[in-house]
Amino acid sequence: MTLFLSVMVALILDRVFAEPRRWHPLVGFGKLADWLEKILKPRCEGYIAGVIALALAIAPFTFLAWWFESQWSLDSEPSSVNYPYALSAGVVLYLAIGWQSLLSHARAVSEPLKIGDMDQARYAVSMIVSRDTDGLNEQGIAVAATESVLENGADAIFSALFWFIVGGIPGVVMYRLSNTLDAMWGYRNTRFIKFGWAAARFDDLLNLIPARLTAFTYAVSGKTLCAFHCWRLQANTWKSPNAGPVMASGAGALNVSLGGGAIYHGQWQDRPSLGPEFGSPANADTIKQACGLVNRSLLLWGGLLFCYGLWI
Template identity: 60%
Template sequence: MSIALSLLAALLLDYWFKEPKRFHPLVGFGNMASLLEKRFNLNDKKGGVLAWCLAVLPWVFLGFLLQYSLLDMPVLMALVAGVVLYFGLGWQSLLSHGMAIAEPLKRGDLQAARQAVSMIVSRDTSELEEEAIASAATESVLENGADAIFSALFWFCLLGIPGVILYRLSNTLDAMWGYKNTRYVQFGWCAARIDDLLNFVPARLTAASYALLGDTAIAIKAWREQGRIWKSPNAGPVMASGAGAINVSLGGAAIYHGELQQRPALGPETGDKPSAESIKLACELVNRVLIFWVVLIYVVTAVLVSVQSASL
């Protein structure tokens, strides 16, 4: 039952304390990654591969050693693993960012909503109007449900402490280096591809969960028709399914770094327009899926324990 105990501890810590404002390990990791990028970014893939290895693999190895050293102390290992998982999750942080956009948007305070949405998206937000702000926020909540929560849970259940470390650090490097601009197109190739690989299965499990716990028929149709044509192989299925699940029309044109990009549509053509309500619905969908995953993990864990006990 160690996975179940770790999961409970991590979610309680995240619920009570949310994202630490100071001394978050990922802040220190980000600073180290910046130094590595300055040292190894010579606009080639080899430098990016080496920098990724130096940034991630030592911490994954330490996570393995920590987990191995606690094998004979299952309760302590479960609690330690719960703390590590807590630092790898972004559940309450994601919901807080989403509602920080929805609330001023509902009041008609576009300036506050633009400022809040600029904290979680990479597109230009200074001129966004109400519908575009809501669309950006709803897309971000749906996409980051996978990135910030469900992918981390997947790798933790699969590999324990080293699994969640591997995923979270790799995802952080993708967010820092995975851009297709002059500075990162070669150097960031490794970080982007590894993040795509690590997210491939959990992203599709998230999309399936969105469909199961939302408007299933519309979600599956959107996933099938729209997911594969999105620029990201993992964000496409997640956002298309999520948009269908809450029956909202997303996607379309957006400005990134001063350049207008025509993005495919997401969700049903006849769906609701993005609004403060669609942000709230996206947050509620993420919560329903999290409850579903937690219950499923507990059931599977209990079954495995029962089978193991019966075999002894």
């Protein structure tokens, strides 16, 4: 039950306070990552520099998290409720998830899109996607936002929960720092193609299992048969090994057509279609439905954790 209480503390804090706007630890970590890049890239070959930077950025904090957790959980019985640990772990998990932030960004797109304020909707979606948004029409904006909700639901919520469940505080710290480095360094451009390789591959590895658990959860929380069908046929067509299952399953669960070509950094990229062949076109309501799917999936995870806490 300690595990369940920790997750509830994190979700309640996130629901009440959302993402901290000042003094967020990840902001400081981002500055450290920039410093490591600046120091190591001129001194080491690209791939080697990236591996060393990844280790130096993650290992000390993961070890510190392990030590911190050991002070709270040492000598506690598995069947007892460790309230001090549940509170402290819940605070750490709260800093690692982005539930309300995800929903807030989604609303910032769906609400102006609903009333036809295309300029505001384009601006809002540009805050959460990397594709060029200036030329997007209503459906293009809705597709981009819906895809972002589905994919970031896995990254910002369920993967963090998974690594907390299996690895406690050290697990979720390791995951969130890795995911942050992937977001900073995991680009296939001249600057990061070599240096960011290790961070991108490590993040892919950490997301391998939770991404598929997220896809499964989306399926059972929506149109199940359609989601599994899309997952089976479309997941491997996507360039990302972890985003593919999540987005294909999510599109099927919502019975919506996603994917398709898009412009990234001025270059057109062909992307496969996601969702059922005759799925509904994406619109403002689709974004809200994606948020609802994430919320139902989170409720399912919470229910399973509660049952697990009662069982042990």
